[in-house]
Amino acid sequence: MNAKPIPSKPRPFTVITDMTVKGVCFPAGSIIGLDERGALWRCHLSGETIINGAPCMADTEVEFHQDGAMAAYYPARDIIIEGIIVSGGALTLFHENGTLFRCVLAGDAIIHGINARAGTELCLFDDGRVSSFETDGSFQAEFPVMPNSRVWLHRDGSLKAATQRESGKIVWFNDGNHD
8 A cells, every 4th residue: 555644734842942943033932833844834922022023022923924924913012014003912914915914003094095093903905005994984985984884995995895874784885785
């Protein structure tokens, strides 16, 4: 019988002392996970750590894309990413091309003409344009939009969906009517 060996995924390991793995200096007690190719996949940080120039919060996980760029992390403090002040301690995600995908805003901002408030989630397309945000009530649509609700946009900036003030229902545009 010619059975093929089952490829095994490397097991996560805990660093006993401060240790540099794949160019990142991990503090003692951190748990490191590598993928099948030996690239960083995920880690749990025992202390605040700088990864790719970003201050990563202690006692949180960081995930990586296959190319080694960060996919997800929790900033240790407020930080500016692509001109946006991102809230420390909040999950921050990146597209595979390295651009910001999701964050929580640390301060009020106007991003591509859209008023976005501190403490709210902002999502961006991989080209940096806004894909969804929480409206402060100033967003103009074909109908009155409920304040403090989510608005979704198409890549071209047109409205994809929003919560109607009167009904409280989400109204979808250009791709069917979904409640």
